[in-house]
Amino acid sequence: MRSLAAFVLLTAPALAETYQPITDRTAFVxxxxxxxxRIGLYNLSLIITPKGQITGSALGWQITGDWTWKDGYFCRKLDWSGTQIPYNCQLVEAKGTKKxxxxTDKGAGDSAAFDLR
Structure with a gap:
């Protein structure tokens, strides 16, 4: 029993730091x-407003777009300095209050992790 208690105590911080899905628009907002x-590697910075707008920049080029919340997913369309990034619904997950x-593709595609500043 002691070994089980020690295991739980030692792994609890690691479990607390796992990504948890956000399926509610209010929680996301x-x-x-x-x-x-932010993603420092790409000098990427985004502001996502509660009213559905996205602004920012990556690698020195402007990003604009809009978003909605649909069936538990963040759905967005972006323009990166003239390059259209098509509409896509994405799974959103939080790691504590830092990430x-x-x-993409409702959780089946590629992922990007952002630092929250």
């Missing part, structure tokens, strides 16, 4: 309303 999303991960 509560997070994005307070933060800028958001977006996975």
């Amino acid at each position: 509560d997070i994005i309303a307070k933060h800028e999303l 958001l991960r977006f996975t």
Whole structure:
């Protein structure tokens, strides 16, 4: 029994740091309303507004777009300095209060993890 208790105590911080799905628009808005999303490697910075707008930049080029919440997914369309990034619905997951991960194709595609600033 002691070994089980020790295992739980030692792994609890690791379990707390796993990504958890966000399926509710209100919960998503509560997070994005307070933060800028960043990926330092690409000098990517995004502001996602509660009213459905996306602005920012990556590699020095402007990003604009809009988003909606549909059936538990973040659905967006973007323009990256003239390059259209097609509409896609994405699974959103939070890792504590420090990271958001977006996975394309409702969770079946590629992922990008953003730092919350």
